[in-house]
Amino acid sequence: xxxxxxxxxxxxxxxxxxxxxxxxxxxxxxxxxxxxxxxxxxxxxxxxxxxxxxxxxxxxxxxxxxxxxxxxxxxxxxxxxxxxxxxxxxxxxxxxxxxxxxxxxxxxxxxxxxxxxxxxxxxxxxxxxxxxxxxxxxxxxxxxxxxxxxxxxxxxxxxxxxxxxxxxxxxxxxxxxxxxxxxxxxxxxxx
Numbered sequence: 523x524x525x526x527x528x529x530x531x532x533x534x535x536x537x538x539x540x541x542x543x544x545x546x547x548x549x550x551x552x553x554x555x556x557x558x559x560x561x562x563x564x565x566x567x568x569x570x571x572x573x574x575x576x577x578x579x580x581x582x583x584x585x586x587x588x589x590x591x592x593x594x595x596x597x598x599x600x601x602x603x604x605x606x607x608x609x610x611x612x613x614x615x616x617x618x619x620x621x622x623x624x625x626x627x628x629x630x631x632x633x634x635x636x637x638x639x640x641x642x643x644x645x646x647x648x649x650x651x652x653x654x655x656x657x658x659x660x661x662x663x664x665x666x667x668x669x670x671x672x673x674x675x676x677x678x679x680x681x682x683x684x685x686x687x688x689x690x691x692x693x694x695x696x697x698x699x700x701x702x703x704x705x706x707x708x709x710x711x712x713x
Contacts, residue, residue, distance in 0.1 A: 558591035559584060568610040570618055578607035583620055583629075594634065601634030602627060613652050621647055626658075642674040649689020651697060654710075661689040661699050666708065679708065
């Protein structure tokens, strides 16, 4: 997955969210390292229900409060095990989950915690989604797993192991991922 240039991404988000004036004009703002970002490209962006805008970069996780950026990384924040942040997800309980190259990190109640293979996660995660059982479905090159409370349970299917970085959850809750010979849709049994 190739990160989009941050200034283009944030300008787009600002233009979409700001109604402009009656003539239909949009107003753009460009944020870069000169404004406090650790780098000028991002891998993911998410606004949490408390209003903060979170930005995943290769050099740390950034929180924007509408005025200033605050960078969280291994050098300044206990509980962070890697600066390369890839994907973001807010769970039902309000915890912010961050995928990195070693596993997942969680930000809850002002503290970060990191989870790796030592905590039951597979290596090379390509996506993760909250499950109905207060855990996650994790997509990795090793296969699909259900991860909860530090334990992993494989999700068996006939499609083959996921390949690459594609992992998507649609509005119905189905999870899509690519395999060597095509695309697989994982749909929860309604029974």
